Amino acid sequence: MAVIVKTNALVLSTSKWRESSKIVHMYSADYGYLKTVAKGAYRPKSPFRGVLESMNYIEAVVNYKENRGLQNLNSATLLDAFQTIREDLPKTAIALSILEVIQKLLAVHEPLPEFFNYTSRLMRALNDADVPEPRIFLAHFLIRISQELGFAWSVAFCNDCQAPGQQFPVRLQVQHGALRCRSCPYGASDQALILNQQELDELQRLLVVDPASLQSIQLNFQESLTTLLLKRLAHHTETILELKSLKWYV
Ligand SMILES: [Zn+2]
Known part of the structure; x- marks a missing residue:
């Protein structure tokens, strides 16, 4: 069963997936390493824009299911970009x-x-x-x-x-x-x-x-x-x- 969880995380790396989505690898406080997909992240008006860059420290809301390889990222808030x-x-x-x-x-x-x-x-x-x-x-x-x-x-x-x-x-x-x-x-x-x-x-x-x-x-x-x-x-x-x-x- 999937549950909605909120956790702080560091964005490790990202890549493009299908038309407009983004695969986001992150290291999270509560679930360790997570591979997630941010749907529509490349659309011009996506709330994910600017948030899901490598090195960003974020608060992530994830639709989390144990043993699932790719988790759904529901939303994310930028906490620190280490400018x-x-x-x-x-x-x-x-x-x-x-x-x-x-x-x-x-x-x-x-x-x-x-x-x-x-x-x-x-x-x-x-x-x-x-x-x-x-x-x-x-x-x-x-x-x-x-x-x-x-x-x-x-x-x-x-x-010795x-x-x-x-x-x-x-x-x-x-x-x-x-x-x-x-x-x-x-x-x-x-x-x-x-x-x-x-x-x-x-x-x-x-x-x-x-x-x-x-x-x-x-x-x-x-x-x-x-x-x-x-x-x-x-x-x-x-x-x-x-x-x-x-x-x-x-
Ligand atoms: Zn010695």
């Missing part, structure tokens, strides 16, 4: 990369409502941040979603001898999602980032910081960190995570 993100190319690339990861991973994994709240706060913080290098927001997101899906990163102790990372440099390994200190064995084929003490301290802060304080973190290895985080996620979820939005990042 400051849209006016900034690096921020846009990061925000769309986050949405791409959600679409690729949460479509098949059961999302939790707290994670929706976290993602909304992260988008708001990205919108409000005054940073030239917003890639740190993507790194934070990749660490959190990894944790959410059951393969958290562990950066307090060496994965269990000693706190004291002998530097340490290696941050993709394979175990953990640290390996300088004196412990290390396979030549393992992919890793080599970190000095200051870099490890920054990474440890990144793992616990709230999105609103993210811009206070200075990481000088953001690009290689993002690549490493994506590799581990791709490996564990068996998903190809080559983000097309990230290619716009300049």
